[in-house]
Amino acid sequence: MPTRQIVVFLILVLVLFVAILELARRRVLRVEYSWLWIASCLTTVLLILRYDLLIKLTDFVGGVLPTSTLFFLCILYLALLCLHYSIRISALTHQVKDLAQEVALLRLGLGNPEALPAATPPAVGIEAAH
Amino acid sequence: MSSELLITLPALNEAKNLPEVLSTLRESWPQAALLVVDDASTDATAAVARAHGALVATLPFRLGYGGAVQAGIKYGLRRSFKVVVTFDADGQHDPADVGPLVEAVRGGADLAIGSRALAPESYRGGIARRWGRSLFAFLARVLTGLRLTDPTSGLKALGPRGQALFALSRFPDRYPDADALVLARRARLTITERPARMRPSRNRHSMHGGIGSVAYGFNMLFSLFVAATGRDLHRKE
Numbered sequence: 001m002p003t004r005q006i007v008v009f010l011i012l013v014l015v016l017f018v019a020i021l022e023l024a025r026r027r028v029l030r031v032e033y034s035w036l037w038i039a040s041c042l043t044t045v046l047l048i049l050r051y052d053l054l055i056k057l058t059d060f061v062g063g064v065l066p067t068s069t070l071f072f073l074c075i076l077y078l079a080l081l082c083l084h085y086s087i088r089i090s091a092l093t094h095q096v097k098d099l100a101q102e103v104a105l106l107r108l109g110l111g112n113p114e115a116l117p118a119a120t121p122p123a124v125g126i127e128a129a130h
Numbered sequence: 131m132s133s134e135l136l137i138t139l140p141a142l143n144e145a146k147n148l149p150e151v152l153s154t155l156r157e158s159w160p161q162a163a164l165l166v167v168d169d170a171s172t173d174a175t176a177a178v179a180r181a182h183g184a185l186v187a188t189l190p191f192r193l194g195y196g197g198a199v200q201a202g203i204k205y206g207l208r209r210s211f212k213v214v215v216t217f218d219a220d221g222q223h224d225p226a227d228v229g230p231l232v233e234a235v236r237g238g239a240d241l242a243i244g245s246r247a248l249a250p251e252s253y254r255g256g257i258a259r260r261w262g263r264s265l266f267a268f269l270a271r272v273l274t275g276l277r278l279t280d281p282t283s284g285l286k287a288l289g290p291r292g293q294a295l296f297a298l299s300r301f302p303d304r305y306p307d308a309d310a311l312v313l314a315r316r317a318r319l320t321i322t323e324r325p326a327r328m329r330p331s332r333n334r335h336s337m338h339g340g341i342g343s344v345a346y347g348f349n350m351l352f353s354l355f356v357a358a359t360g361r362d363l364h365r366k367e
Binding site for chain 1: 191
């Protein structure tokens with residue numbers, strides 16, 4: 001890889017890296033998400049500095065061009081990222097639903113305090129699945 | 131207030147139907163607590179329900195049928211009602227059918243379902259709905275050995291164990307139908323059916339209506355698969 005390319009890419013990655021650290025420091029980006037981005041930065045740096053690794057990987061998976069291996073890995077990475085977000089959104093959907101129901105029950109209790117439901121359900125032994 | 135019987139009605143823009151539904155319920159069940167779960171209606175649903183003597187829990191935004199039903203069941207569970215009945219607010223259920231369901235739960239059932247198929251004179255919906263119901267009933271039977279005739283019925287009575295299951299955070303909340311019954315079976319609840327006459331819904335925008343049948347069918351098939359093979363619902367709560 002030409003030195004010019006290496007320098008340009010390293011600068012780009014450095015900018016991204018600093019941006020991620022700064023976002024985490026400002027508490028905009030949660031810590032558990034930051035490590036994912038930091039890991040992608042480090043992988044990129046590794047591939048910039050050790051282009052031969054990418055070529056070896058291309059040979060290993062039977063690819064023709066190192067660039068196509070790189071694109072494939074990027075797409076795979078983005079797909080996994082989307083899956084990760086879907087999982088998070090699923091969990092958040094449950095939580096938002098529970099909160100909305102809680103708000104409705106508390107609103108009911110505000111109007112008539114004697115109808116306020118208990119904060120937690122009574123313990124009823126059920127096996128949710130076997 | 132008696133903590134024997136709670137009748138909960140999920141309602142989305144039902145200001146027109148609620149007066150009659152609530153009055154007839156009140157006539158048949160003077161002792162019961164009536165709870166309307168207002169699914170963020172844009173009409174006077176909450177005010178009308180209050181004016182007719184029902185408790186009202188208003189959701190801050192729309193959750194859909196399952197989420198509204200579940201809110202009502204959570205209320206019943208936390209107030210330790212012995213029986214919670216879920217009843218549609220659009221007038222398609224008949225208060226006369228509540229009695230046998232309540233009796234079934236008092237007699238030891240955890241979950242009693244009002245079935246159109248057991249009431250020969252009942253309205254049963256169009257051919258697609260009937261076929262869908264038979265298919266899901268068949269699949270539920272294949273998956274769990276459960277013999278039920280009307281897995282999509284919204285008229286149910288739940289004892290404390292039934293309430294506890296239906297109130298779990300990860301319980302299917304889109305359309306708790308055949309998948310809910312498969313889960314109930316897997317949780318070893320006692321499930322039974324009683325005949326129920328249903329009328330065509332009077333509200334074109336009723337919560338059951340307007341769903342894409344194909345999407346519904348696919349979702350329900352997949353939900354059935356998850357219900358039958360999935361992990362314990364208590365996990366990760």
